[in-house]
Amino acid sequence: MFPIKKFIIVGTVILLLAIIFTYFSDPDHIDYDYSGIVHDVHESRSGYTFYFDTADETIRCYHSEEPVDLGYYKIKGNWSDDHTIFFVEYILYLD
Numbered sequence: 001m002f003p004i005k006k007f008i009i010v011g012t013v014i015l016l017l018a019i020i021f022t023y024f025s026d027p028d029h030i031d032y033d034y035s036g037i038v039h040d041v042h043e044s045r046s047g048y049t050f051y052f053d054t055a056d057e058t059i060r061c062y063h064s065e066e067p068v069d070l071g072y073y074k075i076k077g078n079w080s081d082d083h084t085i086f087f088v089e090y091i092l093y094l095d
Contacts, residue, residue, distance in 0.1 A: 032074035063088035
């Protein structure tokens with residue numbers, strides 16, 4: 001009987017990890033850094049640069065996928081070392 005209990009425990013743990021991973025990979029459950037309007041979208045060699053207007057500031061951004069010009073978005077990512085461009089990791093279109 002001991003091996004059966006062991007497999008039940010391992011299976012339950014794997015199932016819980018899968019549920020947690022699915023929950024936190026859903027775009028609705030990501031804690032976004034900014035929300036605002038995208039404008040001045042330009043294509044670069046490996047992606048797209050654009051400006052992102054929040055309520056307080058305008059941010060220059062880079063993302064591998066093209067956002068809709070004048071679209072309302074939430075973004076999450078990291079600043080460059082010199083804080084001149086924001087590298088977008090997650091983007092959620094809100095329109």
